Amino acid sequence: MPGGSQGKTIVVGGDGRYFSPEATQIILRLAAGNGIKHIILGKDAILSTPAVSALIRSHKTDGGILLTASHNPGGPENDFGIKFNISNGGPAPEDVTNSIYKITETISEYKSMNLPDLDLSKIGEFNHGPLKVTIVDSVSNYVSLLKEIFDFGMIKNWLHHTTPKPTVLFDALNGVTGPYGRAIFVDELGLSEDSIQNCVPKPDFGGHHPDPNLTYAHELVEAVERNNIEFGAASDGDGDRNMIYGKGAFVTPSDSVAIIADWAEKAIPYFKSGVKGLARSMPTSGAIDLVAKDKGLECFEVPTGWKFFGNLMDAGRLSICGEESFGTGSDHIREKDGVWAIVAWLSILAAANKEQPGAGINDVLMKHWKKYGRSFFSRYDYEECESEGAEAMMSHLRKLFADSSFVGSTLKASSSDTSFKVAEADDFSYTDPIDGSVSKKQGLYIKFTDGSRVIFRLSGTGSSGATVRLYVEKYSKNESEYGLDAQVGLKPLIEVALGVSKLKEYTGRDKPDVIT
Structure with missing residues (x-):
């Protein structure tokens, strides 16, 4: 913490996973022993990641500690994690995390104060040894912020005064956003309890893998299809990711x-005065680039990691951004925000119904594609691969890219005559336009002459093995293709990617664990 810990105020909270209460008591003792003045703590140590960012910003604190392993499973045999956010509310940048790591190499002692456990269930202000602790309602500050951003009246009007009434289902996957979902969907929007499910945070997420995608949020997908629900949405363990899914319509x-950016000024009051700029992570499809071009806005391509968006936001050059890993957000805070994205979609549908009564998710998607074209996109995750084999695959690709004959070569799909000519192949690097910092080796990519891309990254916040991520993207202006399933439209490109990488040979995997 810049300037040391003496006299500082920090926010503490997390996603409620196993060991969170015990870790919170340890943090309180360490804070007291190291001169922290004031801790703002979520009731029962519960705060979503976006809510922590919002509290840091609204209370102008010196940062925050989040007890979360993001979208990874919880429980005695699963993951636990700790994040540090800085005073702008965003994830610690690399210079801060590097400094923390250096301290771990030389630390020989630490200071702690022998204090009894504090009752984390009582809201109020407490003296805990020399430490001031304010325990706050986990939800109210964040919901108040959303009510400043969105027109809840417009959303309620659409939900309650449309014939027939739209049906809604929100699934928190027993993660941290359960109380937030109930506060918004039931208390604020006046929907029934049937509009939410899995909304009690549990230390093991009820056995769920709290990652909102088609594989792990299958209960939501099945309920939406079975009950013909117009609007379904899920959030992840710590609340920073989201999935939008309606009957027969995965977004x-x-x-x-891209669609949120396109509708922002029309559907969301927060953006009525204009959008400053747009951005995406490098693996994310170029759909948002097309919106930026149409609206004459700057559009940034950054490495994976929300901290890269924060610099642009703080400089006033970015309003809306997203990652293909189900993270979407804006400059209202400095974290991706799953519940914000879900309410943004409710706002878009409410606005779309003013123009086209009865418009649903599919109608919004088709209208967007007819204007901008469709970027077919998919990600294949091969989880917990042997690290040695995964690294060998990446080395193979780097050697291939270094061969001067690779660019200009033609790669052919295995099951058809479809082929792709290589236009460019490299390891993505990024120079931050605000502070000039350089981030290298952020993902291996191949761009083809028709605009298609394949990308390979080793990733994962889990505790074992390596996760190989394969991204494939194909752009189309052919309206006859817009209704295709993405896997059908992308099949030749996927075959090329698997062939050129020799992924099966190096990892031993026949198929991915997750397809999104």
Whole structure:
């Protein structure tokens, strides 16, 4: 913490996973022993990641500690994690995390104060040894912020005064957003309890893998299809990711952020005065780039990691951004925000119904594609691969890219005559336009002459093995293709990607664990 810890105020909270209460008591003792003045703590140590960012910003604190392993499973045999956010509310940048790591190499002692456990269930202000602790309602500050951003009256009018009434289902996957979902969907929007499910945070997320995608949010997908629900949505363990899914309509995260950007000024009061700029992570499809071009806005391509968006936001050059990994957000805070994105979609549908009564998710998608074209996009995740094999695959690709004959070569699909000519192949690097910092080796990519891309990254916040992520993207202006399933439209490109990488040979995997 810049300037040391003496006299500082920090926010503490997390997603309620196993060991969170015990870790919170340890943090309180360490804070007291190291001169922290004031801790703002979520009731029962519960705060979503976006809510922590909002509290840091609204209370102008010196940062925050989040007890979360994001979208990874919780429980005695699963993951636990700790994040530090800085005073702008965003994830600690690399210079801060590097400094923390250096301290771990030389630390020989630490200071702690022997204090009894504090009752985390009581809201109020408490003296805990020399430490001032304010325990706050986990939800109210964040919901108040959303009510400043969105027109809840417009959404309620659409939900309650449309014939027939739209049906809604929100699934928190027993993660942190359960109380937030109930506060918004039931208390604020006046929907019944049937509009929410899995909304009690549990230390093991009720056995769920709290990652909002088609594989792990299958209960939501099945309920939406079975009950013909117009609007379904899920959030992840710590509340920073989201999935939008209606009857027969899955919205890819790449399309989601592009559509939010396209509708922002029309559907969301927060953006009535204009959008400053747009951005996406490098693996995310170029759908948002097309919106930026149409609206004459700057559009940034950054490495994966929300901290890269924060610099642009703080400089006043970015309003809306997203990652293909189901993260979407804006400059209202400095974290991706799953519930914000879900309410943004409710706002878009409410606004769309003013123009086209009865418009649903599919109608919004088709209208967008007819204007901008469709970026077919998919991600294949091969989880917990042997690290040695995964690294060998990446080395193979780097050697291939270094061969001067690779660019200009033609790669052919295995099951058809479809082929792709290589236009460019490299390891993505990024120079931050605000502070000039350079981030290298952020993902291997191949761009083809028809605009298609394949990308390979080793990723994962889990505790074992390596996750290989394969991204494939194909752009189309052919309206006859817009209704195709993405896997059908992308099949030749996927075959090329698997062939050129020799993924099966290096990892031993026949198929991915997750397809999104």
